[in-house]
Amino acid sequence: MAYLAETANPHQKAAQAPIAVLLCNLGTPEAPTASALRPYLKQFLSDPRVVEVPRLLWWVILRLFILPFRPRASAKLYKQIWTENGSPLLKISRQQQSALQDRLDAHFGAGQYQVHLAMNYGKPSFSDELAEIRKQFSDQVIVLPLYPQYCGATTASAFDALSKELRKQRWVPSLRFINGYHDHPFYIAALKASLLKDFEKNGQPQKLIISYHGTPKSYLEKGDPYYCFCMKTSRLLAEALGLSGEQYESCFQSRFGKQEWLQPYTDIRLEQLPEEGTKDVAVICPGFSADCLETLEEIAVENRDTFLHAGGESYRYIPCLNQEAEHINFLAALVQENGFSERRKSQNTMAVVVA
Numbered sequence: 001m002a003y004l005a006e007t008a009n010p011h012q013k014a015a016q017a018p019i020a021v022l023l024c025n026l027g028t029p030e031a032p033t034a035s036a037l038r039p040y041l042k043q044f045l046s047d048p049r050v051v052e053v054p055r056l057l058w059w060v061i062l063r064l065f066i067l068p069f070r071p072r073a074s075a076k077l078y079k080q081i082w083t084e085n086g087s088p089l090l091k092i093s094r095q096q097q098s099a100l101q102d103r104l105d106a107h108f109g110a111g112q113y114q115v116h117l118a119m120n121y122g123k124p125s126f127s128d129e130l131a132e133i134r135k136q137f138s139d140q141v142i143v144l145p146l147y148p149q150y151c152g153a154t155t156a157s158a159f160d161a162l163s164k165e166l167r168k169q170r171w172v173p174s175l176r177f178i179n180g181y182h183d184h185p186f187y188i189a190a191l192k193a194s195l196l197k198d199f200e201k202n203g204q205p206q207k208l209i210i211s212y213h214g215t216p217k218s219y220l221e222k223g224d225p226y227y228c229f230c231m232k233t234s235r236l237l238a239e240a241l242g243l244s245g246e247q248y249e250s251c252f253q254s255r256f257g258k259q260e261w262l263q264p265y266t267d268i269r270l271e272q273l274p275e276e277g278t279k280d281v282a283v284i285c286p287g288f289s290a291d292c293l294e295t296l297e298e299i300a301v302e303n304r305d306t307f308l309h310a311g312g313e314s315y316r317y318i319p320c321l322n323q324e325a326e327h328i329n330f331l332a333a334l335v336q337e338n339g340f341s342e343r344r345k346s347q348n349t350m351a352v353v354v355a
């Protein structure tokens with residue numbers, strides 16, 4: 001294998017280079033059309049971390065039963081949430097990148113950190129972003145997948161995409177890989193602040209529904225900690241808000257395929273709740289750091305219809321933390337906690353202030 005060539009004496013330039021912060025998220029299609037959805041879904045659903053079905057069998061299923069149909073159906077959904085600036089997931093991720101850059105510059109001085117963004121599927125790719133990091137001679141990289149609850153299908157996929165690129169490099173940088181933050185006190189505090197803001201404006205709902213993206217149940221049975229991390233986030237959030245067991249429940253959305261996924265299913269619960277006497281709910285999705293198709297369409301539109309048709313009276317969706325100040329402050333604190341500051345010449349030990 002021919003490793004990527006380095007420019008002359010990169011180590012001399014590295015001493016002055018910024019620490020790279022690489023934010024990672026899932027990725028999104030380039031347009032809300034079937035022709036843009038096809039390569040996106042093909043790349044996404046071919047990832048063995050996402051779909052753990054024997055490769056040959058899955059190759060046939062994907063090509064015969066999924067790729068001929070799903071792109072058109074998904075494109076219809078994406079059309080409903082698409083903005084002038086493209087996909088919400090990419091737009092919000094860019095806003096997070098720039099807000100975090102501002103926050104780190106304000107606290108540590110310009111040039112100390114450079115925030116990058118890479119997506120697992122589609123663009124900006126890990127390949128392009130790692131090329132940019134090399135161009136800036138950063139030999140210290142903090143990788144921050146924006147998935148609060150570790151999951152093999154997401155966090156480990158980001159790790160795979162990163163290592164696939166790094167193994168081409170002659171000079172591999174120092175790395176910190178943040179594999180999750182489901183119980184970080186500042187993350188819980190940011191979620192609490194967002195909920196309290198909503199409760200102050202709209203009143204406390206009869207029940208808070210805490211909905212996470214699902215995975216096949218078999219991943220839990222094979223030892224993936226995602227389910228337990230989701231439950232812990234919910235418990236800590238409920239404790240922080242002083243909610244009793246009857247005032248909240250956790251559930252799992254976005255099923256795909258025929259096998260059993262993590263339960264209870266969000267859509268089924270929303271259909272049952274009015275019959276059980278719960279007619280007023282607020283829904284929050286703390287497993288998503290940025291709003292996307294799964295929150296803006298599935299939760300805010302589809303599941304609202306389900307609940308109201310089943311006899312529910314009041315349904316509101318509370319947006320993700322997105323580029324909220326509390327969220328960005330928390331991410332800055334996470335970067336600092338996992339940082340390389342002890343090796344920097346211009347040490348700045350000032351703590352990032354988290355509201």
Ligand SMILES: C=CC1=C(C)c2cc3[nH]c(cc4nc(cc5[nH]c(cc1n2)c(C)c5CCC(=O)O)C(CCC(=O)O)=C4C)c(C)c3C=C
Pocket residue numbers: 026027028029045050051070074087089147151153154213214215216226254256287288291292293294
């Ligand atoms: C096929 C299996 C899937 C698993 C397992 C899975 C896990 C998983 N996904 C997210 C976050 C997101 N998923 C998004 C979209 C999406 N997810 C799947 C399938 C699986 N996800 C598909 C096929 C799609 C595409 C849309 C569709 O056709 O339904 C998104 C939104 C992307 C966007 O562009 O807005 C996110 C984010 C997590 C956190 C997770 C496991 C924990």
Ligand SMILES: [Fe+2]
Pocket residue numbers: 213254
């Ligand atoms: Fe997904």
Ligand SMILES: [Fe+2]
Pocket residue numbers: 254293294298
């Ligand atoms: Fe969905």
